[in-house]
Amino acid sequence: MFPASRYSCQARRCIRALKIVQAEHITPQLYTALHRRTCSSVSTSRITTHYTIHPRDKDPRWEGVEMDRFVDEADVVIVGGGPAGLSAAIRLKQLANKHEKELRVCLVEKASQIGAHTLSGACLEPTAVFELFPDWKERGAPLNTSVTEDVFSILTETRRIPVPMLPGLPMRNHGNYIVKLGNVVRWLGEQAEELGVELYPGYAAAEVLFHDDGSVKGIATNDVGIAKDGSPKDVFERGMELHAKITLFGEGCHGHLAKQLYKHFNLRENCEPQTYAIGLKELWMIDEKKWRPGRVEHSVGWPLNRNTYGGSFLYHLNEGEPLVALGFVVGLDYTNPYLNPFREFQRWKHHPFVARTLEGGHRIGYGARALNEGGFQSIPKLTFPGGLLIGCSPGFMNVPKIKGTHTAMKSGMLAAEAVFPKVTAESVDSETAGLHVPEYAEALKNSWVWKELYAVRNIRPSFHNYFGMRSPYLSREHPHFVTGCARSVSGLDADQLKPAKDCTPIEYPKPDGKISFDLLSSVALSGTNHEGDQPPHLTLKNDDVPVSRNLAIYDGPEQRFCPAGVYEYVPLETGDGMRLQINAQNCVHCKTCDIKDPSQNINWVVPEGGGGPAYNGL
Numbered sequence: 001m002f003p004a005s006r007y008s009c010q011a012r013r014c015i016r017a018l019k020i021v022q023a024e025h026i027t028p029q030l031y032t033a034l035h036r037r038t039c040s041s042v043s044t045s046r047i048t049t050h051y052t053i054h055p056r057d058k059d060p061r062w063e064g065v066e067m068d069r070f071v072d073e074a075d076v077v078i079v080g081g082g083p084a085g086l087s088a089a090i091r092l093k094q095l096a097n098k099h100e101k102e103l104r105v106c107l108v109e110k111a112s113q114i115g116a117h118t119l120s121g122a123c124l125e126p127t128a129v130f131e132l133f134p135d136w137k138e139r140g141a142p143l144n145t146s147v148t149e150d151v152f153s154i155l156t157e158t159r160r161i162p163v164p165m166l167p168g169l170p171m172r173n174h175g176n177y178i179v180k181l182g183n184v185v186r187w188l189g190e191q192a193e194e195l196g197v198e199l200y201p202g203y204a205a206a207e208v209l210f211h212d213d214g215s216v217k218g219i220a221t222n223d224v225g226i227a228k229d230g231s232p233k234d235v236f237e238r239g240m241e242l243h244a245k246i247t248l249f250g251e252g253c254h255g256h257l258a259k260q261l262y263k264h265f266n267l268r269e270n271c272e273p274q275t276y277a278i279g280l281k282e283l284w285m286i287d288e289k290k291w292r293p294g295r296v297e298h299s300v301g302w303p304l305n306r307n308t309y310g311g312s313f314l315y316h317l318n319e320g321e322p323l324v325a326l327g328f329v330v331g332l333d334y335t336n337p338y339l340n341p342f343r344e345f346q347r348w349k350h351h352p353f354v355a356r357t358l359e360g361g362h363r364i365g366y367g368a369r370a371l372n373e374g375g376f377q378s379i380p381k382l383t384f385p386g387g388l389l390i391g392c393s394p395g396f397m398n399v400p401k402i403k404g405t406h407t408a409m410k411s412g413m414l415a416a417e418a419v420f421p422k423v424t425a426e427s428v429d430s431e432t433a434g435l436h437v438p439e440y441a442e443a444l445k446n447s448w449v450w451k452e453l454y455a456v457r458n459i460r461p462s463f464h465n466y467f468g469m470r471s472p473y474l475s476r477e478h479p480h481f482v483t484g485c486a487r488s489v490s491g492l493d494a495d496q497l498k499p500a501k502d503c504t505p506i507e508y509p510k511p512d513g514k515i516s517f518d519l520l521s522s523v524a525l526s527g528t529n530h531e532g533d534q535p536p537h538l539t540l541k542n543d544d545v546p547v548s549r550n551l552a553i554y555d556g557p558e559q560r561f562c563p564a565g566v567y568e569y570v571p572l573e574t575g576d577g578m579r580l581q582i583n584a585q586n587c588v589h590c591k592t593c594d595i596k597d598p599s600q601n602i603n604w605v606v607p608e609g610g611g612g613p614a615y616n617g618l
Contacts, residue, residue: 047543047582049230050535052605061231069220070240074106074198075423077218077244079205079257081109082118083181083405084391085250086188087132088412093195095420103424105197106242108221110204110589112610114189115182117589119281119367119615120405121313121327122181123147123173123296127448128409129184133191142187145178145318148294153353155301160353170400170456173296178315178325180617181405204606208257208264209241215434216386218243219257224608228533245423246435248415250391250408253370254591256606258393267380267389273492274374274395275460277310278592280345280563281327282522283365283618290357293318298402303347308334309373309460312348313402314357324357325618329402331373332493332596336503337557342368343508346516350509358515365618366525368563369590372397372404376457382441386434390415398452399460407449414443497598500555519565523586527614528564530607536584537607538566538593545601546580554598556580561596564588588613 048054056062076092078085089105096103111117126143129136136143150173154161165172193199206222218241225236249258254276262268297314304310309331317323328345349358372378372395379396382389390411397404418440444450511517530537540546550556551569558567564586569578589612594604 046229047546047580048536048540049228050537050539050605051226051230052603053539053541054230059230065232065236067238069238071243072106072240073243074104075245076103076105076248076419077242077246078105078107078248078250079219080250080252080255080391080393081107081111081114081185081189081199081201082250082252082391082408083128083185083188084393084408084412085109085248086114086185086192086412087128087409088248088250088390088416089192089197090132090188090195091413091416092420093192093197095416096424097195099424101424103420106244107192107197107199108203108205108219108242109199109201110606110609111612112202112614113186114199114201115184115186115617116201116614117612118182118185119279119369119613119618120181121279121281121315121325121402122179122184122405123313123315123403124177124179124181124184125401125403125406126175126177128406128413132409132413139191140187142183143177143179145294145316147173147176147178147296149292149296150174151295151297153297153299153301155299155351155353157302158352160299160351161301170398170459171298171402176296178294178296178317180317180319180325182615182617184405186617202610203240204609205251205257206239206606208247208260209243210264211386211433213433214264214385215432215436216247216261216384217434218247222606222609226534228535230535233533246419246437247387248412248419249387249389249393250412251393253372253392253395254595254604255393256604258389261384261387261389262380265381265384267382267384269381271380272374272377274372274378276332276493276592276595277329277371277373278332278341278368278561278563278590279327279329279371280342280368281325281366281618282363282525284324284326284358284361284363286322286324286357286361287359288322290360291322291324292316299353302351303344304330308339310344311402312354314354324361326354326358329371332370332561332592333496335496335498336506337497337500337554337598338503338505338560340506340508340560342519342522342563343560346511347508349515355515363517363525365615366522367613367615367618368588368592370592370595373399373460375399375460376453377461379453382444383436383438385432385436388415388419388437388440396449396453398456400456407452410447410449411444414447414449415440418443492600494596494598494600497554497557497596499553519563523564523588526564526588526618527616528586528588528612529614530585530587530611532585534584534608536582537605538582538584538587539603539605541601541603545599547578549599550597550601551578551580558593558597558602561592563590563592567593 150165152163204222205219207220209217221239225233295316300311314326330341391408396407
């Protein structure tokens with residue numbers, strides 16, 4: 001799928017080197033030494049070497065490098081192989097087969113395999129699965145654990161206050177399934193392939209392409225073969241372009257391309273800022289005597305204080321082994337820069353009500369991801385010329401339910417149903433080069449997704465109100481109890497941090513290696529891996545800001561809110577002072593740094609396709 005072979009980068013560098021040697025009378029040995037010293041100096045002095053910050057057209061090392069891309073065309077291109085993207089692809093091909101239409105649907109996914117980057121609790125509300133595949137059982141959908149027991153608790157440091165789970169409460173899970181969402185996504189991928197969807201895992205969508213009239217033309221995948229210092233390797237290959245009549249963006253929470261689209265089309269003009277949480281999860285093999293397949297446990301309270309939004313889950317799976325999935329969610333509008341979500345999670349596991357389940361067991365998986373929590377008020381404009389937003393990218397999570405898979409899937413299905421007649425029409429009637437499908441937004445507003453999100457629209461915004469503390473337990477049938485509650489915390493989550501001098505450091509207990517663990521041993525369980533010799537994809541708009549502002553004012557909060565140990569402040573090699581070190585290979589693609597950085601100086605961009613976590617059904 002890529003252009004024919006060309007002169008290697010090494011050959012081009014040799015030609016340039018020969019010209020310099022001849023012109024300046026420099027020996028080849030001296031030239032080599034100078035070249036290595038210069039590259040080393042640039043590499044060590046710059047934290048950010050990515051081309052999005054340091055353009056290649058101003059870098060002499062890229063002179064003469066072939067930059068043409070191979071171009072391919074499809075009817076519909078989908079970015080993201082999660083529940084929303086796959087549901088959209090499946091529904092498109094179902095409609096095409098039903099109406100006997102030729103339709104080429106291409107889906108690109110940055111993970112090396114479909115489902116490898118998927119992370120969720122996950123207690124799945126199956127409505128959308130049943131709608132997409134009424135014969136889901138016969139097809140072998142991996143929904144193996146129906147919920148049999150619901151437990152909700154308010155925790156103090158040593159005690160548990162039970163909360164009755166009455167019918168109608170958002171947290172009640174009767175009729176739902178406890179799943180490994182990565183396995184469900186992998187199964188959806190198999191169904192999509194059977195229907196004729198072209199899946200391209202390992203290809204990260206790195207750039208939005210536009211027609212001359214400003215409408216979306218498609219996407220370009222990431223380049224590969226770039227060295228850590230930003231120079232081309234001998235194996236450099238340009239990404240490819242995928243053009244389409246319409247492109248569906250289902251990247252998940254805080255998508256890299258969605259951020260560009262928000263600005264290009266001003267999609268957030270008439271909505272509240274999106275707010276987020278970070279969710280951390282572990283998978284444990286426990287003592288079979290403590291195993292209760294189908295049991296769902298949720299809690300709020302300790303170890304978080306009453307001003308910090310968050311809670312926990314513990315699900316007993318029935319996958320043939322005594323497994324439990326457990327995790328902790330912290331709202332990213334917290335104010336104390338010393339708060340460490342990972343260590344709060346580790347501390348929570350030592351609560352007597354939780355520890356009794358884990359004692360004698362062992363941990364086999366770890367991961368983390370950000371969650372959209374803005375809800376109904378934070379949904380942006382969803383359609384624009386040439387494209388639309390689906391799934392967790394615009395934010396369809398039902399916050400009190402802590403569920404977004406069913407709404408994400410339904411949004412993808414509705415998008416497919418709105419797009420299909422437009423892309424298959426013999427005479428395309430469009431005012432733009434890329435199709436505009438506003439019918440999708442209308443269909444969504446008339447669906448159960450909109451009704452569900454509207455009913456709980458004030459639960460998250462009202463948290464910082466005293467009465468809002470009780471709102472997660474209110475019935476969906478009685479949303480007027482919280483209607484009218486004002487958003488107490490406005491603006492970006494990044495703006496909520498207070499200076500370190502105004503906050504009290506938090507002392508966390510050391511991990512015991514049995515129930516609680518250190519960060520790096522946890523990241524090892526995520527299967528995370530990136531090609532080491534590539535520019536860090538955690539880019540900084542200004543390399544000086546971390547030390548001059550984040551460290552000076554907020555005591556370097558990125559070294560605490562990152563759940564993978566990507567950011568470290570280390571002493572300078574020479575002289576006094578500190579510098580920021582970015583361990584990009586550790587990144588689990590959670591996007592928390594891009595969200596919570598108080599300087600908004602971090603811009604998460606895609607690494608080489610195939611890099612990142614390998615959650616294997618987590």
